[in-house]
Amino acid sequence: MQLKKLLPIVAAAALLPSLGLAQDAAVTADRVNSEMVFIMNTLLFLMGGFLVFFMAAGFAMLETGLVRSKNATMQLVKNVALFSLASVAYFVVGFNLMYPGDGWIIQGWMGGFSMTELEPVGVGYDDLVDVSYASVGSDFIFQLMFCAATASIVSGAVAERIKLWPFLAFVVILTGIIYPIQASWSWGGGFLSEAGFSDFAGSSIVHGAGGWAALAGVLILGSRTGKYGKDGRITVMPGSNLPLATLGMFILWLGWFGFNGGSQLAMGTVSDIADVSRIFANTNTAAAGGAIAALILTQILYKKVDLTMVLNGALAGLVSITAEPLAPGLGLATLIGAVGGVIVVFTVPMLDKMKIDDVVGAIPVHLFAGIWGTLAVVLSNGDASIGAQIYGIVAIGAFMFVASGIVWFILKAIMGIRVSDEDQITGLDTSELGMEAYPEFSNR
Numbered sequence: 001m002q003l004k005k006l007l008p009i010v011a012a013a014a015l016l017p018s019l020g021l022a023q024d025a026a027v028t029a030d031r032v033n034s035e036m037v038f039i040m041n042t043l044l045f046l047m048g049g050f051l052v053f054f055m056a057a058g059f060a061m062l063e064t065g066l067v068r069s070k071n072a073t074m075q076l077v078k079n080v081a082l083f084s085l086a087s088v089a090y091f092v093v094g095f096n097l098m099y100p101g102d103g104w105i106i107q108g109w110m111g112g113f114s115m116t117e118l119e120p121v122g123v124g125y126d127d128l129v130d131v132s133y134a135s136v137g138s139d140f141i142f143q144l145m146f147c148a149a150t151a152s153i154v155s156g157a158v159a160e161r162i163k164l165w166p167f168l169a170f171v172v173i174l175t176g177i178i179y180p181i182q183a184s185w186s187w188g189g190g191f192l193s194e195a196g197f198s199d200f201a202g203s204s205i206v207h208g209a210g211g212w213a214a215l216a217g218v219l220i221l222g223s224r225t226g227k228y229g230k231d232g233r234i235t236v237m238p239g240s241n242l243p244l245a246t247l248g249m250f251i252l253w254l255g256w257f258g259f260n261g262g263s264q265l266a267m268g269t270v271s272d273i274a275d276v277s278r279i280f281a282n283t284n285t286a287a288a289g290g291a292i293a294a295l296i297l298t299q300i301l302y303k304k305v306d307l308t309m310v311l312n313g314a315l316a317g318l319v320s321i322t323a324e325p326l327a328p329g330l331g332l333a334t335l336i337g338a339v340g341g342v343i344v345v346f347t348v349p350m351l352d353k354m355k356i357d358d359v360v361g362a363i364p365v366h367l368f369a370g371i372w373g374t375l376a377v378v379l380s381n382g383d384a385s386i387g388a389q390i391y392g393i394v395a396i397g398a399f400m401f402v403a404s405g406i407v408w409f410i411l412k413a414i415m416g417i418r419v420s421d422e423d424q425i426t427g428l429d430t431s432e433l434g435m436e437a438y439p440e441f442s443n444r
Contacts, residue, residue: 037268038134044276045138048262051255052145056083058251059152063159064437065245066308066360070427071160072240072437078155078164082171086148089176091116094147095140098180099188108191111184116140133266142262146183146206147175149259153210156360158217160237161224161424164432166417170407174213178403182209182396197392198384201263203323203373204396211367212400214358220408221417223357225424234352237359240438242307249311253287256318260325279325283318286325286337290317293341301345309348312361313341319366320373327380336376340369 060079064072093113096103100111118137151171158167183205185192199205226235239245260283266272294313298306317337321328328336347364351357358364374393377384411417423431430436 037266040268041134041266042138044262044264044267045134045142048258049138049141049145051258052142052149052262053255055145055149055252055255055259056152058248058253058255059149059155060248061244061251062248062311063152063156063360065241065243065248066156066239067159068237068427069240069438069441070429070436072429073433073435074164074428075155075159076437077433078159078167079152081164081168082151082155082175083148085168085171086151086175087144089172090144090147090180091140092176094176094180095143097177098143098147098184100184108189108194109185110181111188133268146202146259147179150179150206150210150213151175153207153362153366154214154217157214157358157362158221159359160428161418162217162221163415163417163419164428166411166415169411169415170217170404173407174404178213178400178407179209182399185395186392192392192395195391196383196385196388198377198381198389199323199374199392200325200377201260201322203319203370204393207319207322207366208370208374208393208396209400211363211365211370212397213404214362215356215367216401216405217408218356218358218363220405220412223355224359225421227357228352228355239308245308245311249314252315253284253318256283256287256322259283260322264326275326281330282325282328282333283321285330285334286317286321286340287314288317289334289337290314290320290341290344293317293338294345297342297345308361309345312344312348312365316340316344316365316369319369320376322370323373324377324381324384329380332380336373336379339372339376343368343372 056079060076063075063079067075092115095116096114097111103112103114104110105112116136118140119135151174154170154174155167184190186197186199186205187193202209224237227237228234257280261276261279264272264276264279267276291310291314294309294316295305298304298309317340320336320340320343321333325333344361344364347368348358348361351363356363371393374389375386377389378386408417419428419431427436
């Protein structure tokens with residue numbers, strides 16, 4: 001009898017080590033899972049970041065191909081310099097201004113000014129994974145690329161008549177202060193996010209913002225010498241290298257997979273990676289829709305296909321889908337992109353009639369298509385409202401246009417921003433830089 005009473009006790013004692021091992025295994029599994037989620041999320045940011053970085057090459061090639069040969073070197077210098085300056089300005093003040101956390105100076109409107117700090121070398125699991133979903137370094141790199149893209153949009157619009165150093169001064173202020181403040185309203189937990197404004201990867205926050213800054217610059221800078229005659233005549237100034245411009249467009253198309261796909265901000269679960277795949281597919285078909293729409297429409301309107309419109313049509317399709325690349329099906333994504341292509345075909349000549357000289361079509365592509373894409377969110381995202389979307393567009397547009405305009409006016413008064421008519425005729429490569437992109441053609 002005593003033996004029978006002892007058996008349960010002996011059995012329980014025997015099971016205790018097994019239960020302890022099971023608990024340890026559960027803790028280990030949770031830790032491994034957390035580490036893998038952290039690693040995969042960080043990897044997404046890094047892959048997305050280097051894809052969006054390659055868009056810097058796309059902007060450089062597109063713009064260089066669409067300006068005249070006498071200004072090609074200037075566009076290359078501007079694109080290299082703007083990315084480099086943006087990299088420094090964003091880490092010195094922009095990143096923490098955009099993501100203030102608890103450090104708002106004006107709650108929901110303006111964050112604090114401080115320098116970016118990365119994780120310590122060799123930081124471990126207990127200090128990192130429990131408090132973050134990805135590394136600070138990867139997040140910084142990814143967001144920097146969006147910031148630099150905003151400046152690249154401005155570069156093409158004001159080409160062929162702007163001085164180099166005033167432009168670069170504007171880039172520092174745009175990437176260090178103006179863009180981060182505006183982006184914090186949505187992506188940093190500011191008042192637009194609280195109002196329900198939805199912009200997945202930045203149709204308005206990035207592209208529209210760059211478009212508004214470009215519009216302010218173009219209006220204050222004025223048109224290129226000889227572009228518009230007093231009799232209403234518009235002088236066509238064709239680009240120097242359409243193969244190069246086409247290469248630039250395809251590089252941008254490639255980079256957009258990182259732009260939109262990386263904005264999922266997570267790759268640690270099956271559903272996250274499935275969503276990234278869906279975003280890739282929608283991004284691609286929207287670009288195709290924009291290109292096809294421009295292809296067909298220019299044939300109908302002009303009896304000939306216009307390659308530059310097709311290039312910008314594809315880019316407009318990409319901008320249009322950027323605000324909501326996840327929710328639509330492939331058919332709706334194609335339609336959203338196609339509308340962007342139509343917008344470009346009609347708004348490029350509209351700006352010329354208004355004597356607004358945008359050299360590469362940046363304002364139609366990034367501003368007008370960006371507005372459309374932001375509004376189109378309500379077609380597939382049931383949580384979005386048209387009122388909140390309009391509110392966001394107006395808030396971003398007003399701030400970016402006014403703040404950029406003030407900076408342009410100050411630079412115009414202090415430094416002067418426009419080169420002389422004589423220098424424009426000679427070309428900025430020679431007058432501003434003393435070198436040419438194609439010397440074998442001009443020095444024969």
